[in-house]
Amino acid sequence: MSLADTQPELPRFNPETATKATQAFSVRSFGLTDPGRVRKSNEDHFVIVELARTLRVHGTNIPQAEAQYSHHRGHIFIVADGMGGHQAGEVASALTVVTIEGFLLNTLNRFTNLQVSEEHNVMQEFQDAVLQADAKVFAEAALHPELIGMGTTLTMAFAVNWRLFIAHAGDSRCYLFSKNELHQLTQDHTLVADLVRQGLLSPTEASRHPSRHVVTNILGGVERGVRVELHRLDLEPDDFLLMCSDGLTEMVSDDRIATVLREEKEPQQICERLVAEANENGGRDNITVVVGTFQTTSKS
Numbered sequence: 001m002s003l004a005d006t007q008p009e010l011p012r013f014n015p016e017t018a019t020k021a022t023q024a025f026s027v028r029s030f031g032l033t034d035p036g037r038v039r040k041s042n043e044d045h046f047v048i049v050e051l052a053r054t055l056r057v058h059g060t061n062i063p064q065a066e067a068q069y070s071h072h073r074g075h076i077f078i079v080a081d082g083m084g085g086h087q088a089g090e091v092a093s094a095l096t097v098v099t100i101e102g103f104l105l106n107t108l109n110r111f112t113n114l115q116v117s118e119e120h121n122v123m124q125e126f127q128d129a130v131l132q133a134d135a136k137v138f139a140e141a142a143l144h145p146e147l148i149g150m151g152t153t154l155t156m157a158f159a160v161n162w163r164l165f166i167a168h169a170g171d172s173r174c175y176l177f178s179k180n181e182l183h184q185l186t187q188d189h190t191l192v193a194d195l196v197r198q199g200l201l202s203p204t205e206a207s208r209h210p211s212r213h214v215v216t217n218i219l220g221g222v223e224r225g226v227r228v229e230l231h232r233l234d235l236e237p238d239d240f241l242l243m244c245s246d247g248l249t250e251m252v253s254d255d256r257i258a259t260v261l262r263e264e265k266e267p268q269q270i271c272e273r274l275v276a277e278a279n280e281n282g283g284r285d286n287i288t289v290v291v292g293t294f295q296t297t298s299k300s
Contacts, residue, residue, distance in 0.1 A: 027075045029292035030267035034275050037283030043082035043089035044245050044288040045097045074160040081153040081245040088150030096152050099133040126167040130228045137220035151220035166231040177240035182258040189217035241292045247285035251278035267291035
């Protein structure tokens with residue numbers, strides 16, 4: 001298991017870099033989830049969303065399309081890995097995804113033509129979305145005692161105008177594959193990862209530590225106060241975003257993930273290969289993989 005502190009230096013975020021105004025931004029993406037070979041149910045959930053500004057014509061005497069769409073697009077990717085008995089984890093992760101999806105629909109749409117001066121606002125909206133979802137999980141558990149203690153990890157990303165914004169809590173992961181190198185963008189919020197960052201364990205020791213699955217920061221659970229890890233960085237043409245639950249990273253090494261990304265160029269094939277490898281290696285947990293690749297297109 002590799003940890004964020006052991007990864008190569010992350011791609012830099014440069015707030016002075018002008019948006020690539022001459023390069024239209026397009027995304028190809030795919031997501032796949034699988035229960036694995038051991039678990040009876042799947043408590044992972046994911047969603048891929050495209051935000052677009054739409055003009056709908058309700059009445060006119062000018063010949064034109066009923067709906068017109070701006071070439072500006074925003075793309076949201078979310079992975080949530082639930083935990084809790086009696087399928088409560090499944091409830092927590094689904095509730096979190098739906099809550100955040102609705103929240104961001106009404107807030108991020110205005111950022112589909114993002115300006116540098118607005119980027120702080122995006123980060124604040126991400127923070128608010130996670131806190132709102134956390135409160136929703138606790139509220140639902142209060143109404144249904146059998147759900148008390150349910151929780152979920154959350155990793156989400158918003159890609160727009162060659163910028164990538166990330167919010168994260170838990171041990172699901174977000175990677176960027178750029179210039180043929182794989183970068184882990186998020187940290188694992190686990191007991192063992194904390195010990196590695198403190199210099200008390202080596203990454204090798206962490207990979208086989210019996211407490212490596214103890215997650216220290218989630219939405220829901222038994223204590224309020226989720227901590228939101230936030231990142232923003234520049235994207236380049238042909239970059240790949242990969243988000244996944246720990247059902248992948250416990251079964252497939254970073255080196256193998258990088259190899260698949262080097263060999264495949266289509267998000268669907270990448271997802272299918274990685275899920276298959278996780279199952280071939282034991283499939284001890286639910287497996288979710290979401291992949292997006294960023295391209296330039298001509299504006300018309």
